[in-house]
Amino acid sequence: MTTRTTTAEAWLAGRLPEEWFTGPVEVRRDRDEIVIVGSLPEPQLPDDADEAAREVAARGRTTSFREDTRDKRIEIARELEHLSGKKVSWGVRVGDREVLFTHLAAPVMTRLRQPERQVLDTLVEAGVARSRADALAWCVRLVGERSEAWLGELRTAMKQVEEVRSKGPDA
Template identity: 60%
Template sequence: MTRDEYDETREGREQAQGRWRGRGRVGSPGGRGRGGWQVADLPAADDAEDWFRGRLPSAWFSEVEVTVDREEILVVGTLAEEADGAEAEGRISRFRAETRAERIEIAEEAQSRYQRKVSWGARLGASGSLFTHVAAPVMTRLRQPERRVLDTLVDAGVARSRSDALAWSVRLVGEHADEWLGQLREAMAEVDKLRSDGPTV
């Protein structure tokens, strides 16, 4: 295991330990688990980007991008300095090491507020790195025609396994259907809003 891999494992473990404080574990009776988007029992995270912009030290980033899904809040910032190539990679590594303790503290606050794991990344020039991130397993059942698509990708060397082929296919759809996916997310958000405004049973 490399030093970066060890650091990422340790950092993720430390953040996860803080995740269960306060409201209870996600998915447990004391927490706010979520089985599907139609089960609206996770706290809303519409204001997550604003919260992080207000909570992060102003000296860290010149720009911040916050992406949210059901399991994770990914915070990727552009470092407020200039560098390229190996120098940029070195400065990203230094930033990661120097800010680890404070990022864990901020992540624990956000995880208590939003009941999602917080992951971090940084960019500088053309370089970028994700420090910690969630690779959430997704179970699915496929019929033979769909399995054959995955097997073709594996046999052609595009993917190492069916799971890799499925992940590759999802990335491909995401790259070529951004507008449609954006409209779908907006429609889902409107449904969630209407549900939250409705009467409580």
Template identity: 60%
Template structure:
């Protein structure tokens, strides 16, 4: 985590209502957006072995949380957006379910050579994606799902590099 990420997470820890989530939320920060993902208590389902019933109960609990906390979350988001000049998105984990609420879809420019464009065009032609942009988004999600631990290790290493750089001598 960078100093900015740490200060944003710290501010949110102090500003969020104590009863909003069970425990401290996860705070993700990039150049455009702050995403706050908290955990809420899962519902008690009488037939705990029925996976579809449990998923539906969790979805219902998430929907109830979203509506019941909208005012509180919007107030915090307005303050954070003004303070940190980034949009704020919210997410919730409930049991085995999770959902992100209104979060940004930011355009990203990239240059691809013909073999990479052909991959995207194949996904579009096969109906997997509606456009090259959707196909590229699908590819990024797929890579992210299959390389989570590697990406976590890489982020951790980058954080360590930041720490070492910050502890080095200053040149005045």
């Protein structure tokens, strides 16, 4: 399957400073938000450095990037928000560690029957979550992690349907 470059990705390729990331950024979007995730070079450590040292170094690299680029990222985000009509958030990847900076937490209206509410209340009462909203977010993350392969297949199928529709008679 070929990867399609969208207008946002093309615009970012021309707009982002070349020295920020080690390659093209990943652009994730939904109906409310665009999240831009770029890869940073891993800090140079001795070969015998343990996992704790690697974690601390990655956090340091992330913090440094976040602070050093804040004003420029805000400027670029405002421009893209104006172009897209969506909120723009940022994140970075250092090796296999990913950190999202302040990003949108969109309210989602849902109706739950008593058995589903009881699940959420159990998570709150057990201290797993602070509120029903946190408990529901925890459940969604858990399903996402446990069903990642299936969700990936579903997203791929949805893209294929979108491509076929775009070639249809009403296109």
